[in-house]
Amino acid sequence: MPVFFQHQxxxxxxxxxKIEETEAFFKDNVPLHREVTHPHKRLQHLAGRFLLRYLFPDFPYELIQIAETRKPYLPGEEYHFSISHSGDYAAAIVSRNNRVGIDAELVREQVGRLIPKFLSDNEKEHLYRGSILEQATLYWTAKESVFKWYGLGGVDFREDILLQRELEGLQVIPCFFTKTAIDLDIHYRRFDHLYLAWIVS
Structure with missing residues (x-):
């Protein structure tokens, strides 16, 4: 079953x-509304939109527009939604009433090299409680979900998205977002080699 995780x-x-289908499968179910030249990125693009319809059967994916910040949106915001891709995985979240943001990331060495650019000194201290690469991937995924929730660009991950120590047993990371001066709760899940984080607010 290609549905790797579902939560409502x-x-x-x-x-x-989990993308196991061919491009033809998705094209039969979801039209491609913009040119995507790279074959795997095109497959991810189609899978993300297919997942939107799977999660919310009435979702009008044919109306999706792309903002200057590259955030996909619906004119009139009948639905709020967010999509993410990583490797052979596509993730999505949909809401009628609340802004949402989602990110999925495979555990990869590239994230470790970015630590100085996206983590504050306080956040770096948390990395030494376990696997540095895995914890860094979780924090990167969490911050990406905030960035996508905000949707307006111009965010300094190190200075504007301030993560607190996660709430033990709840799979929630409290966060203060300076751009809007509000507290957010970032929900997350870990699946072996993949992290998922999302916000509804």
């Missing part, structure tokens, strides 16, 4: 799709 509370279904 209230009005915001969330899911991860």
């Amino acid at each position: 509370i209230n009005d915001h279904p969330t899911g991860v799709w």
